[in-house]
Amino acid sequence: MNFLVLTPLTADLLPEAVALDQQCLGGLWTLEGYQRELNSPNSDLLVLQPQREVGTSSEPLIGIACLWAILEEAHITVLAIAPQYQRQGLGQAMLCALLTSAHQRGLEWATLEVRSSNGGAIALYQKFGFEEVGKRRNYYQDGNQSEDALILWRKGLQHPEFAQTLRGWQETVSLQLRRSGWQLLSPVL
Numbered sequence: 001m002n003f004l005v006l007t008p009l010t011a012d013l014l015p016e017a018v019a020l021d022q023q024c025l026g027g028l029w030t031l032e033g034y035q036r037e038l039n040s041p042n043s044d045l046l047v048l049q050p051q052r053e054v055g056t057s058s059e060p061l062i063g064i065a066c067l068w069a070i071l072e073e074a075h076i077t078v079l080a081i082a083p084q085y086q087r088q089g090l091g092q093a094m095l096c097a098l099l100t101s102a103h104q105r106g107l108e109w110a111t112l113e114v115r116s117s118n119g120g121a122i123a124l125y126q127k128f129g130f131e132e133v134g135k136r137r138n139y140y141q142d143g144n145q146s147e148d149a150l151i152l153w154r155k156g157l158q159h160p161e162f163a164q165t166l167r168g169w170q171e172t173v174s175l176q177l178r179r180s181g182w183q184l185l186s187p188v189l
Contacts, residue, residue: 002050004090004177004184006097009038009045009064016061017047024064024080026142042069044101048081048090051185065094067102067110074102074157076112079121089176091124093184096169099128103157103166110157113149115140122150128169130154 009017018031029037037043048063062085066078076098081090102110113136114121130152139149156162177184 088180
C-alpha cells in the first residue's frame with residue numbers, strides 16, 4: 001500500500017508546486033503567483049504527496065489544486081496530477097477536497113474552465129455534478145494555436161443533501177484510491 005498526504009500548500013513546497021505546474025500546465029503560475037495564492041485568505045491551495053511509510057518524509061508533489069472564494073462562488077483555478085499518476089483516483093480526491101472546502105466556507109456553487117479537448121477532466125467534473133453552461137472562445141493560447149474553454153458549473157453546495165453527497169463521494173474516492181494501491185493518511189476531506 002502506498003500512502004498519500006493531502007494538505008494545504010506550505011511555503012517550503014513552493015518550488016515543487018511551480019515545477020509540478022510547469023510539468024502539468026505548462027507554467028500557468030510563477031513562484032510569485034503561488035506565493036500570492038498562499039498569502040490570500042480567499043484561496044485554498046492543496047497539494048498531494050506520496051509517502052513511503054507512515055511517519056517518513058514525503059516524496060515530491062504529485063498533485064496540486066486551488067480554488068478562489070469569490071462572494072458565493074468557488075472558482076476552481078487549478079487541478080493537476082502529474083501525468084504518471086493520473087487515472088488512479090487522485091484527481092477525484094483533490095476535487096472532492098476542494099468541494100468539501102467550498103462547502104465548509106459556505107459557498108453556494110463552484111465553477112471552472114476546462115479545455116474543450118480534455119475529455120478525461122470533463123468526465124471527472126461531470127462525475128461530481130458539474131454541467132456545461134458556456135464556452136470561452138480561444139481561451140487557451142499555445143503559440144499560434146488556440147482552444148476553446150468549456151465553462152462548467154456545480155450548484156447546490158449549501159443544499160441540505162449536499163453534505164450527504166460529499167460523504168458518498170468521500171467513500172467512493174477512498175475505495176478508488178485503495179483499488180489503485182493508495183491510502184490517504186491526512187485527509188482534507
